[in-house]
Amino acid sequence: xxxxxxxxxxxxxxxxxxxxxxxxxxxxxxxxxxxxxxxxxxxxxxxxxxxxxxxxxxxxxxxxxxxxxxxxxxxxxxxxxxxxxxxxxxxxxxxxxxxxxxxxxxxxxxxxxxxxxxxxxxxxxxxxxxxxxxxxxxxxxxxxxxxxxxxxxxxxxx
Numbered sequence: 519x520x521x522x523x524x525x526x527x528x529x530x531x532x533x534x535x536x537x538x539x540x541x542x543x544x545x546x547x548x549x550x551x552x553x554x555x556x557x558x559x560x561x562x563x564x565x566x567x568x569x570x571x572x573x574x575x576x577x578x579x580x581x582x583x584x585x586x587x588x589x590x591x592x593x594x595x596x597x598x599x600x601x602x603x604x605x606x607x608x609x610x611x612x613x614x615x616x617x618x619x620x621x622x623x624x625x626x627x628x629x630x631x632x633x634x635x636x637x638x639x640x641x642x643x644x645x646x647x648x649x650x651x652x653x654x655x656x657x658x659x660x661x662x663x664x665x666x667x668x669x670x671x672x673x674x675x676x
Contacts, residue, residue: 534652535570537580537597543567546581554579595642599650605637611651612639623648628656 540546547569551561554571562577563570567586570577580597602608609626616622623640630636637656643649 531601534599534601534650534654535578535580535597536599537568537582537648539582539584539596541584543583543585550581595647597648597650599638599652602651602653604653605656608637608639608651608653612641615641615649620644628658 550569550571554560559571559573559579561569562572562575568580568582570580572578582597600611602611605626612622612626621642623642624638626637626639628634628637632638633654635654635656636652637654638650638652640648640650
C-alpha cells in the first residue's frame with residue numbers, strides 16, 4: 519500500500535494503526551504469527567522489539583516487547599495512531615494537544631524510517647498513552663507547511 523502513497527491520501531478510517539505491549543515476547547510473536555496468519559495478515563515490518571502486522575506493505579496492528587528499552591514495566595502505554603487529512607492537520611492535532619497540557623513525545627515531522635511519505639506527531643495523553651496523528655502522503659514540500667491531498671487509493675479489500 520505504501521508504494522506510491524505519496525501521490526494519494528489514505529482511506530477514511532479513524533484509526534490508522536494500533537500497538538499493544540506484550541509481557542512474554544517470544545510467546546506473543548508465535549501467537550500473533552499463527553492466529554493473524556489464519557486471517558491473511560503477515561509481518562510487514564520487524565524492528566526486533568516491535569512487529570507490525572498487516573497486508574500489502576501496511577502494518578495496521580503492532581506488538582512490542584514491553585520489557586525492551588527504557589519504557590519497560592507494567593504501565594507501559596498503548597499506542598494509537600489517528601489518520602490525518604494532511605500535514606496541516608497533523609500540526610493542528612499536535613498544537614491542540616500541547617494547548618490541552620499534555621506532554622510532547624515528538625513534534626510533527628517526516629519519519630522516512632517508516633516510509634518516505636510518513637508525517638506524524640506524537641503526544642502522551644492524560645492517561646499516559648502514546649497518541650499519534652499521521653498523514654501518509656507527505657512530501658518534503660508539504661511537510662514544510664503545505665498540506666497535500668490527492669485522490670484516494672482503493673481501500674484494502676477492493
